[in-house]
Amino acid sequence: MSTYAKSLTSAHKAFLADLFPGDDLILSPEGMAAFSTDASLERAMPWAVVRPDGREQIEELLRWAHAERMPVYARARGTGRVGNAVPVFGGVVVSMLKMDSVLAVDENDFVAVTQPGVITSDLQAACAAKGLYYPPDPASVKISSIGGNVSTCAGGLKAVKYGVTRDWVLGLEAVLPGGRVLQCGGRSHKDVVGLDLVRLFVGANGKLGLLTEIIVKLIPMPETSASVLVGFGDLHSSLAGANAVFQAGVLPAACEFMDKVTLQAVRQGGETIPLADSAEAALLFKVDGTEEGVAAEVRQIVKALEPLKPVSVETGRGDEEEAIWTIRRGISPAAFRIKPNKVAEDISVPRSKVAEAVDSAHEIGRKHGLTVLCFGHLGDGNIHVNIMHDAAISSEVEAAHKAKDEVFRLAVALGGTISGEHGTGLTKASFVSEQLSQEEIDTMVSIKQVFDPHSIMNPGKGW
Ligand SMILES: Cc1cc2nc3c(=O)[nH]c(=O)nc-3n(C[C@H](O)[C@H](O)[C@H](O)COP(=O)(O)OP(=O)(O)OC[C@H]3O[C@@H](n4cnc5c(N)ncnc54)[C@H](O)[C@@H]3O)c2cc1C
Numbered sequence: 001m002s003t004y005a006k007s008l009t010s011a012h013k014a015f016l017a018d019l020f021p022g023d024d025l026i027l028s029p030e031g032m033a034a035f036s037t038d039a040s041l042e043r044a045m046p047w048a049v050v051r052p053d054g055r056e057q058i059e060e061l062l063r064w065a066h067a068e069r070m071p072v073y074a075r076a077r078g079t080g081r082v083g084n085a086v087p088v089f090g091g092v093v094v095s096m097l098k099m100d101s102v103l104a105v106d107e108n109d110f111v112a113v114t115q116p117g118v119i120t121s122d123l124q125a126a127c128a129a130k131g132l133y134y135p136p137d138p139a140s141v142k143i144s145s146i147g148g149n150v151s152t153c154a155g156g157l158k159a160v161k162y163g164v165t166r167d168w169v170l171g172l173e174a175v176l177p178g179g180r181v182l183q184c185g186g187r188s189h190k191d192v193v194g195l196d197l198v199r200l201f202v203g204a205n206g207k208l209g210l211l212t213e214i215i216v217k218l219i220p221m222p223e224t225s226a227s228v229l230v231g232f233g234d235l236h237s238s239l240a241g242a243n244a245v246f247q248a249g250v251l252p253a254a255c256e257f258m259d260k261v262t263l264q265a266v267r268q269g270g271e272t273i274p275l276a277d278s279a280e281a282a283l284l285f286k287v288d289g290t291e292e293g294v295a296a297e298v299r300q301i302v303k304a305l306e307p308l309k310p311v312s313v314e315t316g317r318g319d320e321e322e323a324i325w326t327i328r329r330g331i332s333p334a335a336f337r338i339k340p341n342k343v344a345e346d347i348s349v350p351r352s353k354v355a356e357a358v359d360s361a362h363e364i365g366r367k368h369g370l371t372v373l374c375f376g377h378l379g380d381g382n383i384h385v386n387i388m389h390d391a392a393i394s395s396e397v398e399a400a401h402k403a404k405d406e407v408f409r410l411a412v413a414l415g416g417t418i419s420g421e422h423g424t425g426l427t428k429a430s431f432v433s434e435q436l437s438q439e440e441i442d443t444m445v446s447i448k449q450v451f452d453p454h455s456i457m458n459p460g461k462g463w
Pocket of ligand 1: 140156210212
């Protein structure tokens with residue numbers, strides 16, 4: 001068990017004030033409040049917030065923090081949903097947002113080199129300006145940073161075709177506790193020399209060191225895309241439909257599903273949605289590539305689905321494609337038409353187990369007297385399970401949390417994971433041992449000790 005600094009002494013404050021002049025050191029409670037929470041709404045006050053603008057400051061900071069056993073919490077845009085950036089042990093929050101330059105977009109090497117504080121959609125725009133594409137697309141792409149995305153291994157709608165952040169990081173630079181600088185990987189798209197240290201940092205949630213530079217792989221921008229929204233009379237036909245499409249040899253860029261409860265909630269908004277009223281489940285595909293390829297894939301999808309007798313099929317490109325996606329974008333606000341609060345989980349199971357997972361999640365909801373919405377990234381078995389309840393009614397809160405525990409156990413029992421996207425952070429820390437064996441956890445702890453012997457990096461988050 002590590003022993004940490006108990007507070008920020010006057011000597012600590014003097015050190016930080018010297019290293020971070022002016023506004024780059026925040027010590028006032030009002031100034032620090034915004035850094036005490038993230039999208040999880042978990043909250044804990046730090047003792048200090050610093051805003052480095054370069055690697056040298058970070059090296060000095062981590063030399064000092066290592067010597068002083070000072071907890072260090074990296075923070076980017078604070079959009080994490082499980083409290084990963086929340087400073088539960090106090091200590092120093094390091095805001096990475098001043099390091100926000102795209103350093104290079106290289107159309108010969110097909111890479112981008114970036115500082116971690118760049119908003120991911122800004123990085124994508126810089127790549128697009130040169131006809132290049134960085135595909136990972138978490139729904140938070142316009143509000144989260146590339147450093148946060150790498151540290152959480154963010155994934156999005158297009159993971160089914162393009163993978164998640166881990167599949168795109170070629171190299172990085174990290175400053176480790178003690179001030180050591182580790183540069184690993186590089187611009188080479190292939191590299192099999194030694195252990196893959198780059199991947200250790202992807203999804204490490206700032207527990208190994210602070211990322212100061214990231215190199216990502218790029219591909220040519222797809223020429224065009226199209227979307228197909230398909231309504232089905234029941235959930236099982238829709239899930240069989242997705243299989244039929246994959247078995248027909250189509251790899252869609254996105255393959256989303258929505259269950260009956262989700263569609264009911266969206267319809268209550270009264271907006272026109274391009275889906276038959278009789279549809280009790282829906283699939284939403286996106287395909288991308290060349291004009292001819294996209295047209296052919298749309299035809300293949302429609303043909304593969306025919307035997308499942310869809311009740312409606314709507315295809316769109318350009319503006320029409322956008323109209324089709326409004327149904328998917330409307331889900332989060334629509335859920336609150338059912339109940340004012342939700343416990344939102346992001347389990348992932350093998351694709352063949354999605355139907356069983358969705359049926360069982362509804363059953364768990366019924367058992368606890370609560371409505372459960374299931375929708376999400378069917379292509380990668382990643383199901384958003386929203387357990388709707390009223391937080392003003394304590395029995396509903398208790399029931400929602402019991403239901404959540406059962407949903408986690410269900411995911412693990414089906415050979416899946418308690419989190420496909422958001423990680424475990426604070427809110428799911430106690431469930432990590434339900435999924436990982438003690439052997440796996442011990443190995444992770446040993447690896448962390450190599451990078452961070454005093455465990456000062458993001459402590460208090462489960463392992
Ligand atoms: C509306 C909404 C939609 C979302 N949709 C998705 C989604 O589709 N897919 C998905 O995967 N997630 C999603 N998220 C979650 C969140 O956006 C991601 O986890 C994102 O990657 C966090 O990025 P951030 O810049 O906000 O990082 P933060 O939340 O500030 O930090 C996240 C973690 O990264 C660490 N970190 C940040 N920067 C560094 C650095 N430079 N060095 C080391 N560690 C660092 C922090 O310590 C923390 O552990 C969503 C969140 C919201 C609010």
